[in-house]
Amino acid sequence: GAGVSQSPSNKVTEKGKDVELRCDPISGHTALYWYRQSLGQGLEFLIYFQGNSAPDKSGLPSDRFSAERTGGSVSTLTIQRTQQEDSAVYLCASSLGWKGTFWTEAFFGQGTRLTVV
């Protein structure tokens, strides 16, 4: 596609429910990342995929958070048993990754605003 696409754009869920957030990266982009932006906070790195593998999952806040990427394209971030502190904007980004001597430009989606009530 023309840009990084995220769905849904907004999600309101009840505390304790599971939610899935979807990211469609730019076609051909091998690297994909998830970030979280909580109200009044900076952007927090969650996880990075190179292809279908995630070399670093240390940014995930708890074991309630998981992410997968299939076919080197679409990624899903799943939050189980949501808590109010999970309320945030979840941003996905993609890039062409490493190009021998530099990392390429990251392009972000519009985000999914998650509200846990």
Added chain:
Amino acid sequence: KQEVTQIPAALSVPEGENLVLNCSFTDSAIYNLQWFRQDPGKGLTSLLLIQSSQREQTSGRLNASLDKSSGRSTLYIAASQPGDSATYLCAVERDTGFQKLVFGTGTRLLVSP
């Protein structure tokens, strides 16, 4: 641990002024530095990317410089316009073997007509 700070946190200027936004980082072992803008309720829009071997990049009225050794970058906006009003974020790419952006705290810019 890499920390990225942006000064000022907020800036209000009249239309037409030239302005400078500052970004500093504690660990100079970076590959890239990228500037983004974020409009309220929106995602991030990439403005400029400077590789560690470069000293500046220009796009239209925007010019970004990088002094890797001193851990500083500046974003210069010429002839500011109300449409430039947004939050500006800088982010550094860490030299960790995988791609991970560490974001600054942001500068909220308001350009008044």
